[in-house]
Every structure is written in C-alpha cells, then in structure tokens.
Amino acid sequence: VGVIGHGGVGQGVVQLLEERRELLTRIGGPFTLVGVAVRDPARPREGLAPGLLTTPEALLADPRLDVLVEVAGGVEPAFRWVAEALRRGKAVVTANKALLAERAEELESLRRESGGRLFCEAAVAGGLPILQVLDRGLLANRVVRVEGILNGTCNFILTRMERERLSFAEALARAQALGFAEADPGLDVSGGDTAHKLAVLASLATGHPVSSRGLFTEGIEKLTAFDLQWAEAHGLRVKLLAIGRFGGGRMELRVHPTLVPKSHLISQVMDEVNAVAVEGDLVGPQLYSGKGAGRLPTASAVVGDVAQALRGERPLGARPQEEGGPWRVVPMGEVVSRHYVHLEVVDRPGVVARVAGTLAAHGISIASLYQPEAAHGSQVPLVFTTHPAPDAALTRALAGLAAEPFLAAPAVHVRMEA
Amino acid sequence: VGVIGHGGVGQGVVQLLEERRELLTRIGGPFTLVGVAVRDPARPREGLAPGLLTTPEALLADPRLDVLVEVAGGVEPAFRWVAEALRRGKAVVTANKALLAERAEELESLRRESGGRLFCEAAVAGGLPILQVLDRGLLANRVVRVEGILNGTCNFILTRMERERLSFAEALARAQALGFAEADPGLDVSGGDTAHKLAVLASLATGHPVSSRGLFTEGIEKLTAFDLQWAEAHGLRVKLLAIGRFGGGRMELRVHPTLVPKSHLISQVMDEVNAVAVEGDLVGPQLYSGKGAGRLPTASAVVGDVAQALRGERPLGARPQEEGGPWRVVPMGEVVSRHYVHLEVVDRPGVVARVAGTLAAHGISIASLYQPEAAHGSQVPLVFTTHPAPDAALTRALAGLAAEPFLAAPAVHVRMEA
Numbered sequence: 001v002g003v004i005g006h007g008g009v010g011q012g013v014v015q016l017l018e019e020r021r022e023l024l025t026r027i028g029g030p031f032t033l034v035g036v037a038v039r040d041p042a043r044p045r046e047g048l049a050p051g052l053l054t055t056p057e058a059l060l061a062d063p064r065l066d067v068l069v070e071v072a073g074g075v076e077p078a079f080r081w082v083a084e085a086l087r088r089g090k091a092v093v094t095a096n097k098a099l100l101a102e103r104a105e106e107l108e109s110l111r112r113e114s115g116g117r118l119f120c121e122a123a124v125a126g127g128l129p130i131l132q133v134l135d136r137g138l139l140a141n142r143v144v145r146v147e148g149i150l151n152g153t154c155n156f157i158l159t160r161m162e163r164e165r166l167s168f169a170e171a172l173a174r175a176q177a178l179g180f181a182e183a184d185p186g187l188d189v190s191g192g193d194t195a196h197k198l199a200v201l202a203s204l205a206t207g208h209p210v211s212s213r214g215l216f217t218e219g220i221e222k223l224t225a226f227d228l229q230w231a232e233a234h235g236l237r238v239k240l241l242a243i244g245r246f247g248g249g250r251m252e253l254r255v256h257p258t259l260v261p262k263s264h265l266i267s268q269v270m271d272e273v274n275a276v277a278v279e280g281d282l283v284g285p286q287l288y289s290g291k292g293a294g295r296l297p298t299a300s301a302v303v304g305d306v307a308q309a310l311r312g313e314r315p316l317g318a319r320p321q322e323e324g325g326p327w328r329v330v331p332m333g334e335v336v337s338r339h340y341v342h343l344e345v346v347d348r349p350g351v352v353a354r355v356a357g358t359l360a361a362h363g364i365s366i367a368s369l370y371q372p373e374a375a376h377g378s379q380v381p382l383v384f385t386t387h388p389a390p391d392a393a394l395t396r397a398l399a400g401l402a403a404e405p406f407l408a409a410p411a412v413h414v415r416m417e418a
Numbered sequence: 419v420g421v422i423g424h425g426g427v428g429q430g431v432v433q434l435l436e437e438r439r440e441l442l443t444r445i446g447g448p449f450t451l452v453g454v455a456v457r458d459p460a461r462p463r464e465g466l467a468p469g470l471l472t473t474p475e476a477l478l479a480d481p482r483l484d485v486l487v488e489v490a491g492g493v494e495p496a497f498r499w500v501a502e503a504l505r506r507g508k509a510v511v512t513a514n515k516a517l518l519a520e521r522a523e524e525l526e527s528l529r530r531e532s533g534g535r536l537f538c539e540a541a542v543a544g545g546l547p548i549l550q551v552l553d554r555g556l557l558a559n560r561v562v563r564v565e566g567i568l569n570g571t572c573n574f575i576l577t578r579m580e581r582e583r584l585s586f587a588e589a590l591a592r593a594q595a596l597g598f599a600e601a602d603p604g605l606d607v608s609g610g611d612t613a614h615k616l617a618v619l620a621s622l623a624t625g626h627p628v629s630s631r632g633l634f635t636e637g638i639e640k641l642t643a644f645d646l647q648w649a650e651a652h653g654l655r656v657k658l659l660a661i662g663r664f665g666g667g668r669m670e671l672r673v674h675p676t677l678v679p680k681s682h683l684i685s686q687v688m689d690e691v692n693a694v695a696v697e698g699d700l701v702g703p704q705l706y707s708g709k710g711a712g713r714l715p716t717a718s719a720v721v722g723d724v725a726q727a728l729r730g731e732r733p734l735g736a737r738p739q740e741e742g743g744p745w746r747v748v749p750m751g752e753v754v755s756r757h758y759v760h761l762e763v764v765d766r767p768g769v770v771a772r773v774a775g776t777l778a779a780h781g782i783s784i785a786s787l788y789q790p791e792a793a794h795g796s797q798v799p800l801v802f803t804t805h806p807a808p809d810a811a812l813t814r815a816l817a818g819l820a821a822e823p824f825l826a827a828p829a830v831h832v833r834m835e836a
Contacts (some may be wrong), residue, residue: 020558127702133550136726137539138545282717283546286546287706287707287708296701297702300559301701307736314731
C-alpha cells in the first residue's frame with residue numbers, strides 16, 4: 001500500500017493503517033506501507049520514518065505497490081497519478097471528489113480499458129457509506145431521487161444563522177474560528193464542493209458517469225438572517241441541497257439553497273452533519289446521516305476501501321448502465337418548483353403593484369405575500385412565495401425587477417421543495 | 419434460482435425476478451426460476467405457471483438449483499432447508515430473522531464448514547441495507563453502539579398513541595385496520611421480532627454469532643396514553659428500541675420501550691418507518707432510516723442479494739472475529755440507566771413517603787416527582803424519574819411496591835436514554 005498526500009486525511013490514513021493493522025490483516029491479509037508521497041520528500045514529517053517519504057512518480061514505479069491511496073486532492077496532477085496507477089493494473093483508493101466529478105467520463109473509460117479497480121467511498125459524505133448503499137444496497141431498485149446535505153461547512157453556517165440570528169459573514173467567521181470552515185471557504189460556500197459530490201452520487205445512482213461540469217450551482221452567500229428567520233416562522237428550514245431526480249432517460253441535477261418543511265427528517269440535520277435522502281422505486285424514501293468530514297471519519301472510509309482492495313473485492317459500479325447512453329440533463333430553466341423571493345424595497349406607492357405586475361407578466365402565480373409595516377419611504381423587506389413555476393420564468397421576472405429604483409439590495413431567491 | 423415460500427414477500431420476489439430480469443441479467447448473468455416451493459403444490463397460485471410449483475424437498479434436489487431463496491419464515495423447517503442447501507454448496511438468500519437469530523451459532527458453523535454463501539440483507543429493516551453498512555461500510559471502525567426502531571407495527575402504534583391520545587388497544591386496532599399489524603400481533607408488540615433483529619445486528623457489528631435466546635425483551639403492551647403524553651410534555655418520546663453496546667469484550671443487548679429526547683434524530687422517526695442509529699469509533703454517530711417492511715421493499719432486498727449471489731459476490735461477514743471468542747453479554751440487572759416509573763395510586767396519607775422510602779432503601783435517587791392534585795381517596799398518577807441506577811435495584815424496588823394496597827394498577831416502567 002502506498003499513499004499520495006499527507007494532509008489531514010493522509011495523516012489519518014497512515015495512522016489507521018498502523019493502528020488497525022491487526023484488523024486489516026485479518027480482513028485482507030498482511031500488507032506493508034511502501035511509501036508516502038509528498039511534494040517535498042526532503043522535509044521530515046512527524047510520525048513518519050524518513051525512508052517512507054517519496055515522490056508520486058517513485059511510488060508509482062515501485063514494483064511492490066498493489067494499492068495506491070490518493071488523498072492529495074485537486075484534479076491535476078491527481079488525475080495523472082490515478083490514471084497511471086490504473087493503467088499499471090493497481091487498485092486505486094481515492095477520496096478526491098473533484099477528480100471523480102470533473103473527470104468522470106475519462107475515469108470510466110480508463111477503468112473499462114485497464115480493468116483497474118477504483119474505490120472511492122470516502123469521496124462523498126466522509127464516513128457515511130452512501131456510495132455503497134446506492135451501488136449495492138439498492139441494487140434491485142431504480143433510484144428515482146437523491147437529495148443531500150453534503151457540505152458540513154454550509155450546514156454549520158446555516159444552523160448558526162438560524163439559531164443565533166447571525167449574518168452569513170458572522171456565521172462564516174464562527175465556523176472558521178471553530179475549524180468547521182477553511183481559511184478559503186470559496187469552494188464550500190459557493191456550492192462547488194456540493195456539486196462535485198452530487199455528480200458522484202448521480203453516477204452511482206444511474207450507472208452512467210456524470211460530470212459536474214455545467215451543473216447548476218448556487219451557494220449560500222446571499223442568504224440573510226432575515227431569510228432564515230422567515231423560514232423558521234413558517235415551519236421551514238433553509239438547507240443547501242444537492243438535488244438529483246432520475247427517470248425516463250432524464251435527470252435533474254442542481255445545487256442551491258432550498259426551503260424544506262421542518263417535518264422532513266432531512267431538515268432536522270443540523271450543524272456540520274451530512275445527510276442524504278434517497279428514494280428507490282421499490283424501497284421508497286430513506287435517509288442516511290452522519291459526519292461528512294473530519295480526519296478520522298474520512299480516513300476510516302479510505303482504510304475500509306483499502307481492506308476491500310486487499311481482500312480482492314470488486315469496487316463500486318455494480319449497477320449496470322441502462323441502455324440509451326447517458327441521460328439527458330434537464331436544463332435548469334425547465335425545472336419547475338415553488339419559489340421564495342425576498343426583496344429589500346424602499347416603501348413608496350406602486351411598489352407592490354410593480355412587483356405583482358412583473359410576476360403576472362411572466363405567468364407566475366403568487367402563493368403568499370408579506371410586507372411588514374414600516375415608516376413611509378424607509379427600507380422594508382417584501383417577501384413573496386409562488387406556486388410552481390419554471391425556473392426560467394422566475395429568473396426573467398427577477399431580471400426585470402433588478403433595475404427598479406425601489407430595489408435597495410439584490411433579490412434573495414430560494415427554491416422550495418415540498 | 420428457486421424460492422421456498424409464496425407469501426407476501428415470496429410473491430414480491432417472484433414478481434421482481436421477472437420484472438427486473440433485464441437488470442438482474444446484466445448484473446449477474448442469465449438465470450432461470452426453476453421452482454417455487456409451497457406447502458401444497460397441487461393448489462394453483464395466481465400468476466405462477468403450475469409447472470413451477472413444487473415442494474422444498476424436490477427443489478433442494480433439483481440439480482439446476484444454484485441460489486435458494488428462503489422466504490417461508492419460522493425457525494423449523496426453514497433451518498433444515500437452509501442447512502441442506504448450504505451443505506450442497508448452494509448460495510442461500512434468506513429474509514428470515516427468526517432463523518438467523520435463534521440458530522446463529524449453528525448457521526455460523528455450517529457456513530464455515532460448507533463454505534456455502536448465506537445472504538441475509540432483507541432480514542433486518544427490509545429495504546434499508548443496514549447489514550451491509552455494518553459489515554462493509556464501517557469495516558475499519560469498531561462499532562460501539564447500535565440503537566434501532568426495528569418494528570414498524572410498534573412504531574406505528576406508539577405514534578398513534580402520542581398524536582391521537584389513543585390507548586394501546588385502540589392504536590393496535592387502528593394498526594390492524596390499516597394493515598400495519600397482523601391479526602396476531604404477539605411477536606411484534608412483545609418485542610420478540612425486534613429481539614431477533616437485534617441479534618442479527620449484533621452479529622454483524624461484532625463479527626461473532628449472537629443468539630436472541632435469553633436476550634432481555636420487553637414489549638409495548640403496558641404503555642398508556644398518559645405515558646406518551648407525559649413524554650411529549652417533557653421533550654421526550656417513547657420508542658421501542660433495540661439497544662446494543664459493544665466494547666471491551668462485553669456487550670449490552672436489550673429491547674424495551676425507551677424515553678428518548680426529541681432532539682435526537684431517531685425520536686423523529688414516526689409511523690411505520692424503521693431506523694438504526696449506529697456509532698463507529700472513527701465515524702461517530704450515524705442514522706439510517708427507511709421503510710422496514712412491506713412486500714416490495716423486502717423483496718427488493720432479497721432480489722438484490724440474489725443478483726449479488728449470481729454475480730459471485732461474497733456474502734456479508736467481512737468483519738473478522740476479534741480474538742477472545744464471543745463477547746460476554748452484560749446481565750440486564752447490571753445495566754445502568756435513568757428510569758421513568760408511572761404508578762396509579764389511591765391518594766391517601768403516606769403514599770409518597772412509602773414510595774420514596776422504598777426507592778431510598780434500594781439506593782435509588784429520585785430525579786423528579788410529579789403527582790397532580792386529585793380528590794382525596796381517588797385514583798391518581800404518581801410519576802417519578804430517577805438518576806442513573808442499576809436495573810436490578812429498580813426492579814427490586816418495584817417488586818417491593820407491587821403488593822402495596824394503594825397501588826391501583828401495575829407500574830409502568832420505561833428506561834431513559836440520554
């Protein structure tokens with residue numbers, strides 16, 4: 001076994017390969033850690049014999065290597081290493097969702113051509129074995145729906161915004177102080193990380209490689225404490241959801257903040273916890289939740305895959321491709337849902353008429369409307385929800401309102417799921 | 419593939435083997451349904467070609483049989499059939515938790531001796547692949563805790579008792595009318611079915627065969643609408659939980675009604691839905707929920723196992739036995755928890771003194787006490803909760819109170835989990 005990467009997860013993997021050696025040996029037979037590849041092998045690392053430190057190239061060329069663990073992250077050069085290992089007939093274990101999501105088709109071709117084994121349970125929801133559930137556990141089912149809270153940072157921020165009435169910036173700072181958000185939280189709060197994970201889930205659910213390129217993605221940066229409070233008061237919660245719907249050769253794939261009724265189990269998943277709601281056509285709705293990140297949860301998924309690789313188990317991919325090739329992704333504009341919109345307006349005559357008129361002009365039916373009393377001429381929230389309407393209609397209506405002089409801030413638009 | 423049993427699940431299996439033939443063939447290769455064994459093969463069955471109907475003996479002797487599906491239920495003669503099939507080197511797929519739980523050690527020996535493959539995902543929580551999660555998904559973890567709502571009938575009854583303030587008998591009748599409870603609900607409401615499933619979960623969690631014989635089991639029959647309402651008012655819910663705790667060569671295994679804080683995700687699982695909370699030493703707490711019974715959910719788990727058997731996959735049992743042989747089961751009397759006790763007493767001088775004195779004499783510390791005002795001499799509930807105390811102490815104290823003339827009904831005792 002060789003490991004590329006010695007960040008948090010890599011350190012956890014090296015630690016568990018040693019601490020759980022007896023267990024792993026009983027499962028998969030005896031093994032040796034042949035090397036840990038890092039950027040600068042000359043710099044000593046705590047807890048690692050200097051002889052173990054090596055470069056990715058030297059590790060890949062090591063004839064003793066049977067199982068490569070790739071926990072370096074990033075798309076390149078990780079793709080090159082993984083491709084090289086698969087071509088050489090090594091088993092590969094990776095936790096790299098960016099790699100899996102952005103190079104889905106190429107990795108699938110590589111796997112088919114090389115017959116190499118690629119294990120990736122750790123890539124989505126850390127220690128929660130959701131990929132195995134989709135691939136093996138629900139094998140006889142058609143998976144018709146997947147909804148996930150897949151980014152612990154975002155769920156932590158939304159929990160704090162709701163519970164402590166913090167702004168997005170305040171909650172992000174809190175998350176960073178507590179170690180639940182990185183110094184550069186861009187990929188997390190923008191929804192990009194969630195989109196990577198949705199692509200991996202969709203691949204396992206459909207049996208076709210699904211790329212995250214072009215996948216509709218909105219982050220949580222524009223949400224305000226007001227939106228979270230409004231939701232709370234209306235029996236709802238805002239969650240950053242990855243949503244996949246599958247059927248009839250079509251799939252909806254999207255990542256955006258979503259209003260979910262509190263009566264749904266997934267809305268009860270708080271703080272940094274992850275959750276995936278799955279619906280199979282035979283088993284009905286199911287929910288899986290657990291910690292999605294962290295050194296040891298993620299490392300334990302990697303090491304579980306290593307044990308299966310050593311034991312000669314087949315990797316995921318049991319679900320065969322249905323005929324008809326990859327499914328058509330429904331363009332976001334065609335997706336129909338209910339919508340919540342929060343405008344900050346300067347209270348003056350004709351504002352409500354103008355907003356309502358614009359919605360009517362785009363064929364959107366208002367379901368509820370709310371504006372508190374305020375001093376005439378001051379700034380005030382104007383909130384409306386709609387009956388189901390195509391995303392394109394709502395987007396066009398909001399674009400039509402964007403230039404209105406009474407608009408004091410950009411609109412907050414949150415899609416609603418029943 | 420041959421099937422023994424043609425009840426609800428058996429019919430679902432035969433239906434799915436046909437409906438999903440294309441999918442199953444792509445996973446495991448082509449297959450033929452060689453026979454469906456029933457008690458009386460002479461009686462025609464709707465939707466089954468008469469030539470398929472056979473006896474278990476004839477099916478087992480059929481040289482074409484590779485995979486036996488046992489969905490007849492019951493311990494005997496199912497054990498005989500399954501043992502015979504394993505000895506003949508057939509793969510066996512069963513949904514029979516009673517068989518697995520009551521003959522755990524014998525089946526384990528048989529599997530080892532015969533090298534036969536035994537698949538059993540459908541035995542616990544129907545379509546929820548919780549056994550695979552414990553066995554494979556958390557392979558690198560030590561499973562330290564399992565808590566399950568494993569009987570949909572009981573959870574449905576408790577939900578109705580809480581929400582509609584029904585008595586146990588009324589809620590049971592409701593469940594029967596809606597098809598959520600059998601005409602003879604004994605094995606469900608007594609906790610026996612849950613105990614079977616706990617034994618199977620514990621086997622997968624520890625890697626040692628665990629029998630349900632002698633496992634501490636209490637049902638929900640004694641609960642009253644008052645208890646459910648009291649819980650509701652105190653931020654708690656009553657659930658029939660299967661509880662397993664594992665560590666240091668010891669395991670706690672018990673099934674009983676349990677007070678759980680509403681803030682715990684598992685307490686939010688309502689109606690006929692099942693759920694399993696699992697804690698791995700590396701991944702922390704996780705929750706899995708979904709429909710636990712029903713023809714198609716259960717049949718889909720059976721058929722998923724059939725596909726894996728046809729594909730040549732290994733059955734569950736990846737988790738190797740730790741050294742030191744089977745773990746010691748902690749006697750129920752030694753288990754420490756908080757307790758809720760509801761007495762119906764005739765209000766007269768000295769009652770509280772007598773109850774408090776008895777508890778004190780057994781070293782039990784009262785945490786809270788509640789008795790509403792009532793007309794002197796009339797019947798009134800007296801409720802107390804305790805600080806953590808050994809089960810044996812509480813049981814002895816209640817036995818000491820049982821003969822008191824002021825007691826108007828048997829005590830209701832519910833253990834509390836934090």
